[in-house]
Amino acid sequence: MSVVDKLVSQELEGNTVRDVVVRFAGDSGDGMQLTGSNFTEATAIYGNDLATFPDFPAEIRAPAGATFGVSAFQIYFGSEDVTTAGDEVDVLVAMNPAALITNLSDLVYGGLIIVDDGSFTDKNLVRAGYSSNPLDDGSLDPYRLISIEIGKQVLEAVKPFGLSHKFALRCKNMWTLGLVMWLFDRSRDSTIDGLRSKFSKKPEIAEANVAALNAGHSYGETAELPSGVEVYKVPKAHVQPGLYRNTTGTEALAFGLLAGGQLAELPLMFASYPITPASNLLHALSSQKQFDVVTFQAEDEIAAACAAIGGSFAGSLGVTSSSGPGISLKGEAISLACATELPLVIVNTQRGGPSTGLPTKTEQSDLNQALFGRHADTSLPIIAAASCVDCFDVAIEAVRLATKFTTPVILLSDGYIANASEPWRVPDFDEYESFPVQFETDAENFTPAKRDPETLARVWAKPGTPGLEHRIGGIEKSFETGDISYDPENHQKMTDVRKAKIDQIANYIPDQQVSLGREVGALAVVGWGSTFGAIHQAVKRCRADGLEVSHIHARYMWPYPKNFEQLLNGFEQVLVPEMNVGQFVEVIRSRFLIDAKRLNKVSGQPFKIREIEKAIKSLLESST
Amino acid sequence: MNAEQKLTLKDFSSDQEVRWCPGCGDYAILKTIQKLMPNLGVPKEKTVFISGIGCSSRFPYYMETYGFHTIHGRAPAIASGVKLANPELDVWVVTGDGDGLSIGGNHLLHALRRNINLQILLFNNEIYGLTKGQYSPTSQVGTMSPSTPNGSVDLPLRPCTFAIGAGARFVARSIDTEAKHLTSVLERAHGHKGASFVEIYQNCPVYNDGIFDYIKDKKTAAESRLILEHGKALTFGDDDQKGIRLDPRNMQLDVVTIGENGVEEDHILVHDETNKVMAQMLADLKGPDFPEPLGVLYCNPTEPYEIGVYAQRNEVRKSLGSPDINALLRSGHTWNVEK
Numbered sequence: 001m002s003v004v005d006k007l008v009s010q011e012l013e014g015n016t017v018r019d020v021v022v023r024f025a026g027d028s029g030d031g032m033q034l035t036g037s038n039f040t041e042a043t044a045i046y047g048n049d050l051a052t053f054p055d056f057p058a059e060i061r062a063p064a065g066a067t068f069g070v071s072a073f074q075i076y077f078g079s080e081d082v083t084t085a086g087d088e089v090d091v092l093v094a095m096n097p098a099a100l101i102t103n104l105s106d107l108v109y110g111g112l113i114i115v116d117d118g119s120f121t122d123k124n125l126v127r128a129g130y131s132s133n134p135l136d137d138g139s140l141d142p143y144r145l146i147s148i149e150i151g152k153q154v155l156e157a158v159k160p161f162g163l164s165h166k167f168a169l170r171c172k173n174m175w176t177l178g179l180v181m182w183l184f185d186r187s188r189d190s191t192i193d194g195l196r197s198k199f200s201k202k203p204e205i206a207e208a209n210v211a212a213l214n215a216g217h218s219y220g221e222t223a224e225l226p227s228g229v230e231v232y233k234v235p236k237a238h239v240q241p242g243l244y245r246n247t248t249g250t251e252a253l254a255f256g257l258l259a260g261g262q263l264a265e266l267p268l269m270f271a272s273y274p275i276t277p278a279s280n281l282l283h284a285l286s287s288q289k290q291f292d293v294v295t296f297q298a299e300d301e302i303a304a305a306c307a308a309i310g311g312s313f314a315g316s317l318g319v320t321s322s323s324g325p326g327i328s329l330k331g332e333a334i335s336l337a338c339a340t341e342l343p344l345v346i347v348n349t350q351r352g353g354p355s356t357g358l359p360t361k362t363e364q365s366d367l368n369q370a371l372f373g374r375h376a377d378t379s380l381p382i383i384a385a386a387s388c389v390d391c392f393d394v395a396i397e398a399v400r401l402a403t404k405f406t407t408p409v410i411l412l413s414d415g416y417i418a419n420a421s422e423p424w425r426v427p428d429f430d431e432y433e434s435f436p437v438q439f440e441t442d443a444e445n446f447t448p449a450k451r452d453p454e455t456l457a458r459v460w461a462k463p464g465t466p467g468l469e470h471r472i473g474g475i476e477k478s479f480e481t482g483d484i485s486y487d488p489e490n491h492q493k494m495t496d497v498r499k500a501k502i503d504q505i506a507n508y509i510p511d512q513q514v515s516l517g518r519e520v521g522a523l524a525v526v527g528w529g530s531t532f533g534a535i536h537q538a539v540k541r542c543r544a545d546g547l548e549v550s551h552i553h554a555r556y557m558w559p560y561p562k563n564f565e566q567l568l569n570g571f572e573q574v575l576v577p578e579m580n581v582g583q584f585v586e587v588i589r590s591r592f593l594i595d596a597k598r599l600n601k602v603s604g605q606p607f608k609i610r611e612i613e614k615a616i617k618s619l620l621e622s623s624t
Numbered sequence: 625m626n627a628e629q630k631l632t633l634k635d636f637s638s639d640q641e642v643r644w645c646p647g648c649g650d651y652a653i654l655k656t657i658q659k660l661m662p663n664l665g666v667p668k669e670k671t672v673f674i675s676g677i678g679c680s681s682r683f684p685y686y687m688e689t690y691g692f693h694t695i696h697g698r699a700p701a702i703a704s705g706v707k708l709a710n711p712e713l714d715v716w717v718v719t720g721d722g723d724g725l726s727i728g729g730n731h732l733l734h735a736l737r738r739n740i741n742l743q744i745l746l747f748n749n750e751i752y753g754l755t756k757g758q759y760s761p762t763s764q765v766g767t768m769s770p771s772t773p774n775g776s777v778d779l780p781l782r783p784c785t786f787a788i789g790a791g792a793r794f795v796a797r798s799i800d801t802e803a804k805h806l807t808s809v810l811e812r813a814h815g816h817k818g819a820s821f822v823e824i825y826q827n828c829p830v831y832n833d834g835i836f837d838y839i840k841d842k843k844t845a846a847e848s849r850l851i852l853e854h855g856k857a858l859t860f861g862d863d864d865q866k867g868i869r870l871d872p873r874n875m876q877l878d879v880v881t882i883g884e885n886g887v888e889e890d891h892i893l894v895h896d897e898t899n900k901v902m903a904q905m906l907a908d909l910k911g912p913d914f915p916e917p918l919g920v921l922y923c924n925p926t927e928p929y930e931i932g933v934y935a936q937r938n939e940v941r942k943s944l945g946s947p948d949i950n951a952l953l954r955s956g957h958t959w960n961v962e963k
Contacts, residue, residue, distance in 0.1 A: 045959045190957060241963040245956060259949045269709045288952070289937045290944035294708055299734035303701035306694070306731075310674075310705020313692055314713065318705065336695050426958065429949040463690035463706070463713050466669045471638070471685050473693025474677075483640065484685065 016233045019078025021086035022180060024173075025103045026095030028062050028071040031173035035093075036073025037246075037421065038177055038194065042186035043077045044246055044423045047236030050077035051533060053085030053606065054419045058276070058360045065119075065127040067098040079235040083387070083533030085420065087608040091183070093176055095119060095150075097128035109142045112229065114179065116150040116172065144226050148219070150175055157215035158208040167205070171212035178216025185231050188213055240425055247424045249388040249417035253347065254284035256395025257319060258291045259429060263396060264403045265436040267292040269311025271304040272321045276359040277415040278349040281321045301326040305333035305346070312342040313472070315439065315462030317399060321347035323415075324366045325355065331374045334408050338378040338498065340472045341458035343402035343409075345395075350414040352604045361604030362416035364529050365580035370410045371558060371587070377495050379502040381405070382557040384412040386532035389424045391417065394555065396432065403437050405505060406457040412557065414579075416606050417530045443467030449482035455508070456501035505559050512561040517543060517550030520570035523620055526596070528554040528584055531577055531607055538612035549616055557584070565592045575599060575619055577612050631662040638688045644679060649800030649826035650747065654686055656803045657810065661689075664814055666714045673716045674703040676723040679754050680747035680826070683718040697728025700735035703742050711930045714814075717744040721762040722752045725783060729761075737791035739818040741928040743810070746783050746821065747800070749828040750835055757831035769831075784907035787821040788900065788922055794820035795903065795922040799840060800827060805918060812920055818928040838911055839918075848911050852919030857892045858906075860915045867892035868909075877905050879914060897923045 022039070026032045033054055043050050053074040062069020076086030088108045094100035096119040107113065120135055134140050135147050154175045158168045174195075181188055192210050199206035220231075247255075261268040270293055272282040286295040294316070298304035301322055308318030320330060327348045337344040350366045352358025366373075370382045381401045385394040391413060398411045440446065440461040448470040450459040461468040470482065478485035479493050514524075515532075516539050527535040532553050539551040552567065554560070568574055568588065576585040577599040585598040599615045601607055636658045644650045661671065671689035675681035677696035684691030690713075694702045699717045707715045717735075724732045724746045735742060751769070752758040758771040762783065766775040787795045794816040798806040806824065813820035825836045839848045846862045858868040859882075869880045869891050880887045896902055903922035910916065945951055 041957055045957075047961065194957075239961050241961050243954065243958050243960055245954070245958045255949070255952055258947075258952065262947070262949060267709070269705060271705060288944075289940045291947040291952075294933065294937070296705070296708055298701065298704075299730055302698060303704070303731050303734065306698045306701035307705030307708065309694075310692075310702035310707075311709040312705075313702070314672075314706040314709035316709040318709075332695055333698065340692075425961075426953045429953065462710075463672050464670055464710060466667070469668050469689050471640075471687075471691035471693065473684070473691075474695055475693065 015230055016235060018080060018234070019076065019082065019086075020091065020184065020232065020234055021074065021076045021089045022091040022093070023072055023074040023089045023103060023106070024093045024176070025070055025072040025099035026093075026173070027064055027098070028057055028059060028069045029064070030071065030095045031170070032071045032073050032095070035173045035177045036075060038191040039180060039186065040075055040421055041190050041194075041246060042181060042188070043075065043184075044244065045190055046186055047239070048077040048079065048234050049082040049237035049239060049423070050075055051082050051085050051422050052076075052420050053416065055605070056360055058358075065096055065098050065124040067102050067128055070099050070102045072099070072103060077234060079237050081237070083536045084606065084609060087610050091180070093180060095172065095176070097124045097130055097134070100134065101128045101130065107143060110144065112144045112146065113140060114146045114148070114176065116176075117147045118149045118151040144229060146225055146229065153215060153219065154212050157211045161204045161208040161211070163204065163208055168208065171209050174209045175212040175216035178213040179220050181213075182217045182220030183229075183232060185233060188217060239423075242425045244423050244425055246421045247388055248280075248419060248421045249385060249391045249413055250280040250284055250349075250419070252388055252391035252424065253385070253395050253413060253418075254281055254288065256392040257285065257345070257399065258288060258293060259392070259432065260396040260399025261292060261317060263432060263434045264317060264399050265434070266403065267294070267316045268319055269294050269296070269308055269314075269316035270319045270321070271296040271298050271307035271311065273298050273301045273304045273326060275301075275323050275326045277351055277418050278321050278323045278326070278347065280418065281347060281349070301329035302333060305330035308344055309333055309337050309342060312337070312344055313463070315460075315464070317343055317345065317403060319345040319347065321349070323349050323351045323359075324353050324369060327366065327369060328373065334380070335374045335376060335378045336474050337408040338374070338380060339474050341406045341498070343406050343460070345398045345402050345409050345411060347411045347413065349418045350412060352415075352602070358604045360415065362414045362530065362606060363579050363602060363604065364412075364414055364531070365583065365602065366412065367528075367557060367580065367583040367587075370412060377499060379499050379558070380408050380410060381502060381505055381559065382410045382412065383555055384529040384557050385417060386529060386553055386555065388417050388420055388422045390532075392427070397555075400435050401505065404435060404457060404508070405455055405501060406460055407502065412529060414530050439465065440468060441465055446470070447480070447482045448472055449477060449479060451497075456497060456504065503559055506562050509556055509561055511563045512552065512554065512567050514567070515551040515553045516540060518548075519550070519567065521550050522548040522571065522623075523573045523575060523616060524550050524552050524568060524571035525575045525577065525612070525616060526552045526554065526568065526584070526588065527577055528557060531579065534607040534609050534612055535577060537609040538616060541609070541613050542616050547616065547620055549620070554584070560591075568592060568594055573597065573619060573623060575615060577601075577607060577615065579607070631668070633658045633662065635668065636661040636688050638686050640685045642686050643682065645830050647829035648679070649749065649828070650680060650683070652801045652803065653747065653806070653824060653826065654683065656806050658687070659803075660807050660810055664714075664811075670712060671714045671716070672703075672706055673718060674699050674706065675718040676728055677754070678720040678723040678752070679828075680718055680720040681723060697723050697726070698731060699723070700728065700731040700742070700744065704735055704738070704740050707740055707742060708930050708933065711741070711934065715742050717742050719744065719746050721746065721748045721750060721783065722760045725781060725786065726761045733786075733790040736787055736819050736821060738929045739791070739793055739926060740930055741817055742819050743813045744819060744821050746823050747826040748783055748823050749826045749832055750780070751828050751832035753828050753831055764835075782907060782910070783823040784821075784921055785904065787823075788904050788907055792821045792922070793818045793924050793926055794920070795907070796821070796920045797823045797825070797916075797918050799825045799836065799918065801840065809919060812923070816923060816925060818925050839916055848915050850906070850909065850915040850917045852895050852897070852906070852917050852921060854895055854897045854920070857889065857894050859892055869893060877909065877914070897921065900924065
């Protein structure tokens, strides 16, 4: 359905549409991510609900015009609740032939294409793989095309600022943004403010960009565009009143860790090693030094995990962060933290794998690694974030579990929610319950093996405390004294108690809720992590079609809430969509003996709503 | 405990039975360190010993201080985390030639060049003891071991050369059974602000017995040891008539005898522990052609890493707001949705 058709089918007044998907695509150096994030901010301020999907290549600066260097930013916004970045694209902005050829297949028939005419040179066409110019060979006839020599327009607009040709052309993205803002009636104010503060030391650059933005906007107002292309209104969403901001998953995760540290009344020792897409967490925390956090860029992944463990031993909360390949390297150290029962938070921002795989693309294929990817019996709590905003609460929960049960905790995020952004109704931190850590201070009958009889957490006695001098280590320790013990029965007991400690965490986590639908029925779609949005929408659509389907989304990937098994058993069928070849589904099958069905996708792209919708319908049809 | 009360060796000895092989050089080192600790003026509770894996790495269990026996090669990384989390702690790392230079070479390198304030003691016995006698990265070529039954063929590295090359600002060498010398070196290492590296020649009586006899033997000691003292001439031999001279023609050190071939006293190099080039040349000297330097090869302090980290944090904090989560959540662009 095109924007124009939507207008007809949605039967709204005037040029009003309920929801739109816009994708900005260009060279990795064209500033598409910046363009997209500015448009997102303006859209959020406008009052639409939205979700975004930044999709960029691993190459920092691929050769200009190359298809593998295309960087895209997609935003889905509308007047109803939006939880994914959208399936089909309504408006495609393509800054060059490579951006057009790589993104056209996602555009709906009748969709709008905005291209920079000037970039469709013979050289760029050949580089993108076109044998003829799509702008005039008729191949774009099924779409509505707005072809503009953006470069020429920009040069004209920024002339007064005396920039070099090269710098002047860099304003092309702002010009284009201005045009798209016109198309959807967005305010340019936040972008203009942002440009002026970003280039406060180079006012001529700021003003040139502002001029380009305004010129793009004026172009929309004055130029004769193809019929049907005019300003579209997307009604404001019915969102809860309150103060909002946009957040990426990484930002929310950083804030959540800092918040968790305060709730635990502990300093954080964050140790990490650069890896895409996890590095941004290191960057985010490194610039928040007003909080009680020390950030440490270690020499490698192993050292990062070890320094975090050292931090925990010394009485901070150690946090380490990486993506799948880096987590592999941390495995031995995580087992040390399991053996010594020290608190530790391990953040895995998953990416496409194995090995280097698809570093900038998303996947959920490290669940097995989190569950089983260490030597020996090392059970530990695993929790997963469902959305950008959810990262805040999940990070706090990771800190709570790590400190309450003196255990490493794995927090699973992924490249999609790490980089995507969504509006966030800012919570009131004062409403969060604190969980202050009590360090041991009592030297009377102290042993490092002492446990809380209820939580089974091992005592946390930090160096610097007089009278509690003690040694811990990776060699098995006596349950009674904490001294080295090779006693066979003791090893059995220690293994059992370490396992029991993690298993009984189920008593300290909330029951599993149903996200959408009833608590019993024909089908439960059970998801985890960043597939939340797509599953939610698919289930919603199926329910609107009268299907008896519910959405259950797991946060606790180990151990499971006490009611989890019973809840799943209330459904005739269970479907588990995952961005891997079937990892959670195997856990459900083996742990709960439920004949769960799988839906898997590992293309580096998030699920589309219709893919899940189709799977739900086909499963329900085949069973009737 | 009364702070005035003088602690003794016993106060620093844990109740754990020491379980090294009889005759192991580690016993002597342990005793020397337990004896040294009360003189350093650091309370037990502020002292932390951290080790990796290997015979030497059992060390923390025997010290009545805080201790962490970690994983193979990773002690410098874990110790870095401890020191960074609480710079008030006095942190010692105990490692060996396999632990510190093979599996953990990268961590040792970075702890040294980062210059974090740790005392790193490397017990060098040129063999893997705990895994039953395989050759190590410091084993001499030809070392017969279970993994090299026909003799090792790869070239060894020299720990002090490695440390200076890594950018260490304090590098010294001593011998397990030379309690007096070892004590003085450890005192210097402890007093040094920043990463200090001490190689300790340590005999393994089971798998590599006697490899340091040439330097430990009192009869040959005068010829095989070059005792370093800052500002003193690099002389050795029975009557200190031998010395180390720099041959300017090939930029090499050579051994000369005062009074022979026109060599005079002032031709002998004078030890300058702040001179990195000299330190590197000395670290490379190897018997039997040369005497082996003992003592402080290099000491040239600069600001330790953790001091820089906290100083920067304090500086940056002046321009950042208060640590207020609600303010953080409301930072950047926000907007209000009205009822």
